[in-house]
Amino acid sequence: MTAHLETGPRLDDPDALYEALMAAYRDLPDAEALKLSAKLVLLLANHIGDAAVVREALAIASGRTDG
Amino acid sequence: MPKTYENPRFDYRRCADQQPGAVAHHPVVVVGAGLVGLTAAVDLATRGVPCLLLDDDDTVSFGSRAICFSKRSLEIADRLGVGGRFLEKGITWNRGKVFLKDREVYAFDLLPEPGHAYPAFVNLQQYYPEEWLVERARELGLTEIRWKNRVTEVVQEDARVRLTVETPDGPYAITCDWLLACDGARSQVRRCLGLEFKGQVFKDRFLIADVIMKADFPTERWFWFDPPFHPGQSVLLHRQADDVWRIDFQLGWDADPEAEKQPERVLSRLKAMLGERDFELEWVSVYTFQCRRLDRFRHGRILFLGDSAHQVSPFGARGGNGGMQDADNLCWKLAAVLEGTAPETLLDSYDDERVPAADDNILNSTRSTDFITPKNAASRAFRDAVLELSGQQAFARRLVNSGRLSLPWGNAGSPLSTPCDEPGGVALPPGAPCPGAPCPGAPCPDAPVERDGRPDWLLRQLGDGFVLLLALAPDTPLPASLAALAREVPAIRPLLIAPAPRDAGGLPLLVDGQGLAAARCGLVPGTALLFRPDQHLAARWPAFDAAAVRAARDRALGIVSDQERKAVAS
Numbered sequence: 348m349t350a351h352l353e354t355g356p357r358l359d360d361p362d363a364l365y366e367a368l369m370a371a372y373r374d375l376p377d378a379e380a381l382k383l384s385a386k387l388v389l390l391l392a393n394h395i396g397d398a399a400v401v402r403e404a405l406a407i408a409s410g411r412t413d414g
Numbered sequence: 415m416p417k418t419y420e421n422p423r424f425d426y427r428r429c430a431d432q433q434p435g436a437v438a439h440h441p442v443v444v445v446g447a448g449l450v451g452l453t454a455a456v457d458l459a460t461r462g463v464p465c466l467l468l469d470d471d472d473t474v475s476f477g478s479r480a481i482c483f484s485k486r487s488l489e490i491a492d493r494l495g496v497g498g499r500f501l502e503k504g505i506t507w508n509r510g511k512v513f514l515k516d517r518e519v520y521a522f523d524l525l526p527e528p529g530h531a532y533p534a535f536v537n538l539q540q541y542y543p544e545e546w547l548v549e550r551a552r553e554l555g556l557t558e559i560r561w562k563n564r565v566t567e568v569v570q571e572d573a574r575v576r577l578t579v580e581t582p583d584g585p586y587a588i589t590c591d592w593l594l595a596c597d598g599a600r601s602q603v604r605r606c607l608g609l610e611f612k613g614q615v616f617k618d619r620f621l622i623a624d625v626i627m628k629a630d631f632p633t634e635r636w637f638w639f640d641p642p643f644h645p646g647q648s649v650l651l652h653r654q655a656d657d658v659w660r661i662d663f664q665l666g667w668d669a670d671p672e673a674e675k676q677p678e679r680v681l682s683r684l685k686a687m688l689g690e691r692d693f694e695l696e697w698v699s700v701y702t703f704q705c706r707r708l709d710r711f712r713h714g715r716i717l718f719l720g721d722s723a724h725q726v727s728p729f730g731a732r733g734g735n736g737g738m739q740d741a742d743n744l745c746w747k748l749a750a751v752l753e754g755t756a757p758e759t760l761l762d763s764y765d766d767e768r769v770p771a772a773d774d775n776i777l778n779s780t781r782s783t784d785f786i787t788p789k790n791a792a793s794r795a796f797r798d799a800v801l802e803l804s805g806q807q808a809f810a811r812r813l814v815n816s817g818r819l820s821l822p823w824g825n826a827g828s829p830l831s832t833p834c835d836e837p838g839g840v841a842l843p844p845g846a847p848c849p850g851a852p853c854p855g856a857p858c859p860d861a862p863v864e865r866d867g868r869p870d871w872l873l874r875q876l877g878d879g880f881v882l883l884l885a886l887a888p889d890t891p892l893p894a895s896l897a898a899l900a901r902e903v904p905a906i907r908p909l910l911i912a913p914a915p916r917d918a919g920g921l922p923l924l925v926d927g928q929g930l931a932a933a934r935c936g937l938v939p940g941t942a943l944l945f946r947p948d949q950h951l952a953a954r955w956p957a958f959d960a961a962a963v964r965a966a967r968d969r970a971l972g973i974v975s976d977q978e979r980k981a982v983a984s
Contacts, residue, residue, distance in 0.1 A: 386803055389796075389800065393809040393810075
């Protein structure tokens with residue numbers, strides 16, 4: 348069976364994760380912030396390891412589908 | 415400027431076709447005596463097909479141009495009789511390194527595997543193979559090369575093609591049955607037909623500097639992103655023959671090509687890179703590139719090969735290699751049509767097979783270019799993210815793309831191939847890999863074999879005709895109908911292969927002592943493989959069946975059986 352992107356709530360403490368993300372970006376100039384996002388995307392995409400799931404996320408993020 | 419190589423000059427000679435009022439007819443005309451046109455002319459000559467080869471210049475390539483020749487191109491050159499010269503003169507390399515700023519982030523090894531006549535790549539300036547192919551064409555004696563003969567007009571009529579050729583003595587007209595347009599990215603033939611050349615232009619400029627130096631750099635492909643000596647851009651270093659090194663500097667779109675070509679400017683860039691070592695400039699060129707192709711490569715009696723049909727970025731060595739493989743694919747088909755053994759529609763399969771091959775080259779070269787030349791801040795961020803991660807994170811190394819090097823196209827789904835599940839076997843789902851490798855359509859892998867006690871190579875034994883390769887155990891009897899097939903269809907040459915010498919009933923026997931041919935071609939006792947004249951696999955069976963072999967050869971020649979014709983008609 349093909350895996351699907353999980354979009355239901357899965358994080359124990361979403362506020363803490365959001366805070367960690369904001370802290371990482373807070374003092375970065377735009378170019379560095381873009382690069383940080385890119386690294387995160389690449390690391391997480393590799394962790395997911397299923398291109399179809401990543402493409403699903405890409406479609407939702409680009410507004411091509413609402414999931 | 416070149417110092418290590420002097421271009422030969424080939425004399426223009428007035429010929430009988432130029433007499434006023436004469437319109438001579440030639441069966442095959444090849445336009446462009448570059449790497450691809452010469453490969454095609456020599457390939458045709460090895461098949462006994464004469465041709466007239468027209469070139470607007472009087473020498474071989476000026477400057478090194480294509481420098482990386484892939485294994486498949488070397489095997490084609492071997493079939494044409496010039497392969498050994500690449501090995502003697504060229505530089506064999508296997509390793510590549512990618513640097514970010516001043517540190518190495520990634521290295522690859524093309525993993526040389528023993529038991530192949532040719533390595534993965536040989537680097538060599540393009541003028542050498544062109545010169546050898548001119549010599550080879552003369553040796554074979556079937557090619558008339560006319561230098562300083564520039565094609566200016568091409569008109570396709572119903573039954574022939576009419577050409578106007580400009581020379582130092584003025585223009586003349588000829589006609590031909592088949593025209594092979596090998597006249598490069600700015601093809602005049604393509605322009606005359608008014609064909610659209612569609613694709614993508616990349617907004618970047620690159621400086622090629624060929625430098626002569628005695629350097630202790632290893633024989634490796636080195637690629638830098640953002641090096642200290644050329645900040646913000648990329649640089650490639652690659653070795654060629656004669657102590658010449660190819661250095662490519664990415665310049666960006668705003669660079670002024672004329673100013674960048676000035677020796678002082680080039681020398682200062684080189685000094686920043688190479689330090690105070692001794693070097694001399696051999697050749698300099700500034701280029702931009704595009705990835706584009708014609709919709710179709712066959713237009714009636716006119717066939718486009720190489721850069722006239724498709725253009726790629728240089729990253730990945732897919733230009734010259736793609737062109738040589740076009741010639742390899744087309745020439746046996748044209749020879750079969752001229753000989754009358756195949757219908758003209760066989761030439762449509764050149765489109766079926768080489769258009770997807772060009773798309774694969776364009777896809778890979780576009781991806782490399784997108785990596786090397788990011789289009790905006792976000793794509794640069796992703797590119798730099800990959801490079802920065804690649805030092806520590808193994809997964810990111812596979813994303814670093816400084817060129818995905820040319821591999822032969824497998825012709826998956828070609829109409830000339832007999833699918834593995836036919837006949838009689840269990841039907842495979844569409845797109846499923848066939849049970850053995852290589853799949854029909856793909857080129858035969860090479861392997862060492864022995865014939866009559868002498869070592870040789872499998873590909874050399876395949877040669878340039880249809881070959882039925884039949885794997886035998888040491889003691890199984892020969893299939894009874896094999897001798898009958900050999901008698902009835904002499905154009906299919908049977909070749910037996912076994913792990914040890916055995917009775918071959920008078921047929922040629924290859925001994926696969928190391929078992930490498932069996933491993934690479936997926937042979938078990940009984941396996942029968944039918945190869946096409948370009949050494950690509952046409953069909954694979956678990957057991958020999960004479961009728962199936964004949965049908966597969968017909969299919970590979972584009973011959974539609976009465977039965978199939980009826981099926982289509984109903």
